Structures are given as structure tokens and as C-alpha cells.
Amino acid sequence: MRLSWVDVGVVGAYLAALVALGLASSRRRAGAGEYFLASRGAAWPTIGLALFGSNVSPGTLIGVTGSAYALGLSVYNYDWMATVILVVFALLFLPQLLAMRIYTMPEYFERRYDVRARLWLASLSVLLYVLLDAAGALYCTALLLQSLVPGLAMRATLPALAALAACYALTGGLRSVMRTQALQALIMLGSAVLLAVFSFDRAGGIRAVLGANPPSHLHLILPASDPYMPWTGLLFGAPVLAFYYWCTNQVMVQRALAARSLADGQRGALLAGFLKLLTLFVIVSPGLAGRALYPHLRAGDEIYLRLALGLLPPGLLGLFVAAFLGSLMAALSATYNSAATVISMDFIRRSRPQMSEQRVVRWGRIATALCMLASAAWVPEIARFPSLWQYFQAVLAYFTAPIAALFLGGILWRRANARGAFAALVVGEGLGALLFCLSLLGIGHLQFLVAAAIDFAVSLTLLILFSLAGARPVASEPALQASALGERLRGASRDVRWAALALIVLTATMVIKFW
Numbered sequence: 001m002r003l004s005w006v007d008v009g010v011v012g013a014y015l016a017a018l019v020a021l022g023l024a025s026s027r028r029r030a031g032a033g034e035y036f037l038a039s040r041g042a043a044w045p046t047i048g049l050a051l052f053g054s055n056v057s058p059g060t061l062i063g064v065t066g067s068a069y070a071l072g073l074s075v076y077n078y079d080w081m082a083t084v085i086l087v088v089f090a091l092l093f094l095p096q097l098l099a100m101r102i103y104t105m106p107e108y109f110e111r112r113y114d115v116r117a118r119l120w121l122a123s124l125s126v127l128l129y130v131l132l133d134a135a136g137a138l139y140c141t142a143l144l145l146q147s148l149v150p151g152l153a154m155r156a157t158l159p160a161l162a163a164l165a166a167c168y169a170l171t172g173g174l175r176s177v178m179r180t181q182a183l184q185a186l187i188m189l190g191s192a193v194l195l196a197v198f199s200f201d202r203a204g205g206i207r208a209v210l211g212a213n214p215p216s217h218l219h220l221i222l223p224a225s226d227p228y229m230p231w232t233g234l235l236f237g238a239p240v241l242a243f244y245y246w247c248t249n250q251v252m253v254q255r256a257l258a259a260r261s262l263a264d265g266q267r268g269a270l271l272a273g274f275l276k277l278l279t280l281f282v283i284v285s286p287g288l289a290g291r292a293l294y295p296h297l298r299a300g301d302e303i304y305l306r307l308a309l310g311l312l313p314p315g316l317l318g319l320f321v322a323a324f325l326g327s328l329m330a331a332l333s334a335t336y337n338s339a340a341t342v343i344s345m346d347f348i349r350r351s352r353p354q355m356s357e358q359r360v361v362r363w364g365r366i367a368t369a370l371c372m373l374a375s376a377a378w379v380p381e382i383a384r385f386p387s388l389w390q391y392f393q394a395v396l397a398y399f400t401a402p403i404a405a406l407f408l409g410g411i412l413w414r415r416a417n418a419r420g421a422f423a424a425l426v427v428g429e430g431l432g433a434l435l436f437c438l439s440l441l442g443i444g445h446l447q448f449l450v451a452a453a454i455d456f457a458v459s460l461t462l463l464i465l466f467s468l469a470g471a472r473p474v475a476s477e478p479a480l481q482a483s484a485l486g487e488r489l490r491g492a493s494r495d496v497r498w499a500a501l502a503l504i505v506l507t508a509t510m511v512i513k514f515w
Contacts, residue, residue: 018326061140199286242397
């Protein structure tokens with residue numbers, strides 16, 4: 001389907017407004033605090049919307065809707081679990097992270113353990129940002145553009161899109177990135193609601209959609225024999241990925257670290273948790289409706305674009321394309337800024353602590369440009385995987401479990417030390433790499449969530465055993481000065497505690513409803 005002139009005008013005006021907003025928020029002579037953490041002055045609505053906007057990238061839109069088409073409601077387990085983890089993060093973990101005044105999560109790992117843990121997480125983070133987040137978003141956008149313009153050369157268009165997204169991240173840093181993400185999150189939600197309404201209307205309503213899906217597709221909790229979402233993997237493996245993604249991933253945590261107060265950071269995280277619950281209705285459900293409209297697609301990843309291009313009228317189609325491209329730009333700018341933060345603060349500034357803030361920011365801009373080029377170059381390799389969803393989940397499941405073990409062990413158990421952390425990283429990452437290779441070769445057939453749970457258990461066990469065999473950490477270290485968990489919980493404002501409780505009750509209600 002070709003775009004009408006009305007659609008082209010909507011897309012052009014939207015992208016121009018998004019770039020203009022980003023550039024208007026830019027500060028070309030920003031210091032490190034402004035460029036990487038928005039001067040620690042972000043309010044809670046911006047934090048919550050930016051968290052949600054960082055998460056809902058083109059890869060999420062296509063991957064989650066496609067997985068709902070192919071596998072059913074079980075894909076929603078990642079979203080409601082994110083809400084639970086965000087509540088835990090807001091109440092128990094964020095107070096300690098903000099009190100330490102850190103720039104990056106690798107910096108926390110050094111102050112909690114040692115430099116080896118910091119450099120490992122920093123290196124892994126940059127690789128994941130470039131090869132997973134940025135490249136995945138670009139790949140999804142390439143699918144959209146090729147649907148609109150058949151024969152369009154991917155290698156010619158992707159660098160231009162990446163450069164457009166990086167332009168205001170290069171000039172303004174996190175402040176401009178978060179403001180564009182907040183706007184984009186609102187527009188994306190609006191366009192997703194429209195697509196869901198058109199999909200269910202064309203499919204004949206809720207009853208017709210439910211009848212078009214097999215009974216196994218209408219439940220969240222599936223048998224242990226299910227190859228994609230067994231209840232064993234959901235119970236033991238999915239929380240591992242969620243703790244890594246929402247509690248140690250710099251792209252996410254950086255928005256909370258920019259909060260102007262603890263209350264703003266907590267409220268922002270809880271707002272993001274509430275928005276994650278809405279994805280059932282605006283991102284997952286269109287995949288179910290797609291079963292009634294297009295029951296014979298070759299791959300589930302096709303359904304999101306098929307629905308949009310086949311159902312939306314001129315004007316609204318332009319809004320959808322604009323929101324999709326805006327989501328790309330918001331996700332890319334966030335990823336590039338976080339990668340630049342890690343490279344600048346955990347490699348450049350750590351090796352040259354006397355470097356001026358202006359030079360650190362200059363290195364951040366150089367890092368942004370390099371990450372942009374690397375992600376665009378990697379996009380064609382993603383097509384080698386069976387599906388976009390498998391690409392995302394396989395990489396996270398096999399390589400992030402040791403990081404989650406170190407974070408949870410370090411923040412919950414004061415006895416954890418550098419010796420235990422190093423043993424957990426070496427063996428845990430080695431085990432993850434081995435399981436990943438076996439999965440690619442088709443040996444063993446171990447479900448990836450179960451593999452993540454096993455890797456996490458091994459890493460946490462090694463952290464405990466080697467920590468007990470070594471010396472106690474120095475009690476005066478800032479990373480060990482945090483108050484007890486109960487004190488952190490009581491230290492939250494009353495509205496934060498009530499909002500957290502309401503989110504947990506709402507999440508439990510939805511899980512029970514679709515059990």
C-alpha cells in the first residue's frame with residue numbers, strides 16, 4: 001500500500017516537530033551532568049513516559065504483536081512482570097542508587113565489587129545496545145519502509161534514519177532525549193489504540209477474535225512442556241531477564257537516575273509500570289485480532305505492519321507511520337545516549353579522571369556517532385535469525401543472568417564481595433555462551449527461559465560460596481551504607497506506597513483473569 005500525499009505530509013510534519021523539540025531542548029555547551037543525566041532535574045511524568053518510550057521501540061511493536069499472533073496471550077507475561085519489577089525497583093533499589101550519586105550502573109558495580117565487574121558490565125552493555133536495541137529498532141523500520149516502498153535498498157536508508165535520530169542526542173544529551181521520548185510515548189499510545197480499535201472492528205468484535213484463536217492462545221500460564229513460555233520458565237527465568245532489563249540496563253535506569261528527587265524517580269517508575277499493563281490492550285490484542293483477519297501469514301512478525309497498512313485510512317495511516325518512525329528515533333536516541341554515557345564515564349573518564357567535563361562530553365558525542373554507524377552496519381545480520389522475538393530473547397537470556405545475580409546479590413546481601421563476583425561472572429558468562437552455542441546447533445533443546453534460570457542459579461551460588469570463602473567487604477564503602485530494606489520501604493512517601501500497592505493488586509487481578 002502506498003502512502004497518500006496526506007500521509008506523507010503527516011509523517012514529514014511529525015518528524016520535523018520531533019527533531020525540532022529535541023534540538024530546542026539541546027544545550028550545546030552542556031557539562032557531563034547535563035549531557036548524561038539532564039542535570040538530575042527530571043520530573044516524574046517525564047521519567048515515566050521516557051521509561052515507557054525507551055521500552056516500546058519498533059522491535060517491541062512488531063515483536064510483541066507478532067508473538068501474540070503466533071503464540072497468544074502468553075507474551076504478555078513479560079509486561080505484567082515488568083510492572084512488578086518496577087515496583088520493587090522503585091521502593092527498594094532506587095533509594096540506594098540515587099543516594100550514591102552515580103552516573104552509570106557499571107559505576108555501581110565497581111563501588112560494590114571491583115573494577116573487573118564494572119568493565120565487564122560496561123562492555124556487555126555497549127554490545128547489547130548496539131547489536132540488540134539499536135540494530136533491532138532499525139531492522140523493524142526497514143521492514144516498514146520496504147512494505148511501503150518495495151525494492152528500497154536497506155543499506156541506503158538505515159544510516160540516514162540512524163543519523164536523524166542521533167542528531168539531537170549528539171547536541172543536547174539526555175534532556176532532549178527524554179523530552180522527545182515523553183512526547184513519542186503519548187503519540188505511540190494513541191496510534192496503538194486506533195490500530196487496536198480498527199483491528200477488532202474489522203475482525204467482527206471480541207467474540208470473533210476469541211473464536212479465531214485456539215484455546216491455548218488465550219491463557220497466560222502454560223504447561224511446562226510449552227516450548228516458548230513454560231510455567232517453569234515464567235516462574236524462574238522471566239524474572240531474571242526483567243531484573244536485568246529494568247534494574248541494571250543503563251537505558252532504563254539512566255532515566256530514574258536523572259530524577260530531581262527520590263519521590264520523582266519512584267513515581268516515574270510506577271507510572272511506567274502502569275503503562276506496561278496497558279500493552280495487553282494496545283499491543284498484544286491486535287496480534288490476536290490478526291488471527292481472524294490474516295490467518296495464514298508465514299511469520300508472526302508480519303502482522304503488525306499488515307494490520308496497519310491494510311486497515312488504517314489515509315491520514316491515520318500517516319499518523320501510524322509517523323508514530324512508528326518517531327518510536328524508532330526515540331528508541332535510537334535513548335540507546336545511543338546510554339551507550340555514549342557508558343563509554344564516556346566507564347572507560348574514558350575512568351582512565352583519565354582529570355579530564356574536563358567539556359572533553360568528556362566531546363567523547364560522548366564521538367561515541368554516539370560510532371555506535372550509530374555500528375548499529376546500522378549490523379542490521380542485515382538480524383535477518384539470519386528465525387524471528388525478531390527469538391533474536392531479542394535468546395541474546396538476553398543467555399548473557400544477562402550473571403549480571404542480574406550480581407546486582408541482586410550485591411544490593412540484598414552485604415557479605416557479597418569482589419572475589420565472589422568475579423567467579424560468578426567468569427563461570428556464569430561462560431555457561432551462558434555454551435548454552436547459546438548449543439541452542440544454535442540444536443543440541444539439548446533447553447528452553448531459553450529455563451536456561452536463564454539455570455545460569456542465574458549457578459552464578460548466584462558461586463557468588464555466595466566464593467564470597468563466604470573470602471574477606472568481608474569494607475563496611476565503610478558507600479555501596480554498603482544503604483539503609484535496611486524495611487527502612488527504604490518506610491521512607492517512601494504515602495502516595496508512592498499506595499500507588500505501588502494499587503499496581504500490585506491491579507497486576508494480580510489481570511493475571512488471575514487471564515490465567
